[in-house]
Amino acid sequence: MDLKEIYEGVISGNQKVVSEGVQAALKAGVTPPTLLFDYLIPAMSEVGERFERNEFYVPEMLIAARAMQGGMAHLKPLLVESGVEPIGRVAIGTVKGDLHDIGKNLVSMMLEGAGFELVDLGVDAAPEKFVQVVRDGIDAIAMSALLTTTMPSMKTTIDALVEAGLRDKVKILIGGAPVTQAYADQIGADGYAPDASSAARMAKELLGV
Ligand code: B12
Missing domain, CATH: 3.40.50.280 (Cobalamin-binding domain)
Structure with a gap:
């Protein structure tokens, strides 16, 4: 699978793509920190930047955040298990x-x-x-x-x-x-x-x- 789809899925607010993409990537052996730090978080940062440039508004930000949650739901338990420390x-x-x-x-x-x-x-x-x-x-x-x-x-x-x-x-x-x-x-x-x-x-x- 193309991991870029997960990144794009967050930006376009497609929770199904993100959720299924994350599950498929985990099955294929991609690690939870890779998915979080290289795809989900950068995608959400991009959403934030678009919001600041007035290219995105509150609804886009909300659906992007919801799409990200769709991926996070699969990652959270694994991240907790593997002891990845939050930044604060x-x-x-x-x-x-x-x-x-x-x-x-x-x-x-x-x-x-x-x-x-x-x-x-x-x-x-x-x-x-x-x-x-x-x-x-x-x-x-x-x-x-x-x-x-x-x-x-x-x-x-x-x-x-x-x-x-x-x-x-x-x-x-x-x-x-x-x-x-x-x-x-x-x-x-x-x-x-x-x-x-x-x-x-x-x-x-x-x-x-
Ligand atoms: C939706 C809404 C409601 C809903 C709330 C539903 C909910 N679950 O939140 C309901 C219907 C319950 C409601 C009730 C009331 N509301 Co009201 N409500 C609104 C409304 C329309 C939108 C607020 C909103 O969600 N905006 C969208 C979000 C995304 O924006 P935001 O909250 O500003 O958040 C952004 C930033 O501020 C910032 N931010 C927010 N929090 C934080 C925290 C930190 C740490 C940081 C860094 C940043 C940050 O980041 C966010 C995202 O970018 C506003 C009008 C408006 N246009 O703002 C009135 C408004 C806020 N409400 C108002 C009033 C008067 C009331 C009521 C008193 C009405 C009444 N007579 O009963 C009650 C009070 C109830 C109570 N005790 O809280 C007034 C407030 C006036 C004033 N200056 O005090 C407003 C401005 C409407 C108006 N023009 O008169 N309300």
């Missing part, structure tokens, strides 16, 4: 009082696509939830807010981390439609990104990977 661990959640999760899920997919292991705290994630996950050990937290009324929960969460003496144990990335770089600076977050593909780039930058 990130806990992501939509902040307290906020139920919007489409953007958060897109960011999750791009982070996973970039090689991070994700802990999803879901929506309406209270500051205590973020504090607990940092206490348990995580490299970064990523907070999403879509409402101007819930943005302040990002600051409350950072304050709670400071209070718990955990602020310097974790990198903090924030985003969501009403969030800005100025707001990130104001509340003492480490990074802000305006969209899912730059979120993955920023997370790598913050963690030096």
Whole structure:
């Protein structure tokens, strides 16, 4: 089989091609890290670049991410078994009082696509939830807010981390439609990104990977 089909399948959002391609490649002896690092992740990076060039929009990004998940489903158990280390661990959640999760899920997919292991705290994630996950050990937290009324929960969460003496144990990335770089600076977050593909780039930058 032509492995390029897997790469193209992600870009065109064809989950069936990606899922079947990955299974066939595994049967033919291609290793899970090769499929992940040489095909799935580069394809998702290409999707991110096209999004940044305004050649792709949110729907294309969503179907590409779903297609990638179709391949990841077969690779994940094997990667865990073979002990391939993720490049970092990130806990992501939509902040307290906020139920919007489409953007958060897109960011999750791009982070996973970039090689991070994700802990999803879901929506309406209270500051205590973020504090607990940092206490348990995580490299970064990523907070999403879509409402101007819930943005302040990002600051409350950072304050709670400071209070718990955990602020310097974790990198903090924030985003969501009403969030800005100025707001990130104001509340003492480490990074802000305006969209899912730059979120993955920023997370790598913050963690030096
Ligand atoms: C879909 C939607 C809903 C759905 C949510 C479904 C779901 N499962 O998410 C439902 C119907 C539930 C909903 C409810 C409400 N909504 Co609403 N909703 C929207 C809508 C139309 C789209 C949001 C969306 O998904 N966009 C697409 C995604 C891909 O974009 P995104 O979320 O911005 O994410 C991108 C970036 O921001 C960034 N990003 C996002 N998160 C993160 C995190 C990190 C760490 C990083 C780095 C980057 C990042 O990357 C993403 C991908 O590129 C917006 C309008 C709009 N055009 O934005 C209103 C909007 C956000 N909603 C609004 C409102 C007011 C409400 C309600 C209060 C309405 C009501 N009166 O009940 C409730 C609040 C419910 C609650 N408590 O949360 C307002 C907010 C106004 C404001 N400034 O506060 C908006 C702007 C509509 C409007 N113009 O009035 N909503």
